[in-house]
Amino acid sequence: MTRLDTPIDSVSIEIGADTRAFRLELANTERLARGFATTLGDAFTGVAVKGRDVGDVVAGIGQRLSALALNLALRPVEEGMAGLFSSLLGTTGFAQGGIVADGVRPFAKGGVVAAPTYFPLPGGTGLMGEAGAEAILPLARGADGALGVRTAGAGGRTSVVVNVATPDPSAFRRSDAYLSGLVARAVARGQRGA
Structure with a gap:
């Protein structure tokens, strides 16, 4: 069989x-x-x-x-x-605003x-x-003017982990403020959608 x-x-x-x-x-x-x-x-x-x-x-x-x-x-x-x-x-x-009068199913917030x-x-x-x-999916313009899909729930708390491996710890301590500023600016650009 x-x-x-x-x-x-x-x-x-x-x-x-x-x-x-x-x-x-x-x-x-x-x-x-x-x-x-x-x-x-x-x-x-x-x-x-x-x-x-x-x-x-x-x-x-x-x-x-x-x-x-x-x-x-x-x-x-x-x-x-x-x-x-x-x-x-x-x-x-x-009807009002160019919307078809009968059988309207709004998708301004997305749908299937x-x-x-x-x-x-x-x-x-x-x-x-x-x-x-x-x-x-509704489209939105980003900070740079690009048109795309906006992710839901953006803007919450952001956690960034940076691992640094260096043979010279004292050089890292001297550049700590500079690296922290770079990471903070990158996170801010990401939250703005740029």
């Missing part, structure tokens, strides 16, 4: 899925259910407390439910028209993209996360 013929007791498979659209539809369903419950509650309150006519209340419920159904049915048409105008005008639905995700570029569309998880 070869290794390929050996029976397998268990298999573990990790599956990653983008569930944003499902969560959005679930939130819409919850909102509609709350609206329906509120409508029924208002109707029964109108009959029991305010003494309204049952026929008027039922007609009102029918009108409200019709309005909810119409809004739900027209939503794809509205989204399609918005997409059409967006593509015709070359815009992507910008775990699934393939499209993003807008000036000349088209980009794709990230297509080969696995990708990190988004």
Whole structure:
């Protein structure tokens, strides 16, 4: 029996899925259910407390439910028209400060993209996360003006160990202040990011 013929007791498979659209539809369903419950509650309150006519209340419920159904049915048409105008005008639905209005996930402090995700570029569309998880790291300018990734937690206590091996200890003692100054300046430059 070869290794390929050996029976397998268990298999573990990790599956990653983008569930944003499902969560959005679930939130819409919850909102509609709350609206329906509120409508029924208002109707029964109108009959029991305010003494309204049952026929008027039922007609009102029918009108409200019709309005909810119409809004739900027209939503794809509205989204399609918005997409059409967006593509015709070359815009992507910008909100305040040039941020896309729907589905915004801010990454100003960094983050991870775990699934393939499209993003807008000036000349088209980009794709990230297509080969696995990708990190988004915020950039910062150093003291010398260079643009790069800033390390988190910088600026704490710095410990520097300098080992000196010399055949002339008295010469080292004479240059102790000079060497201490060199090390202190190097540490200060490192803390500034230079």
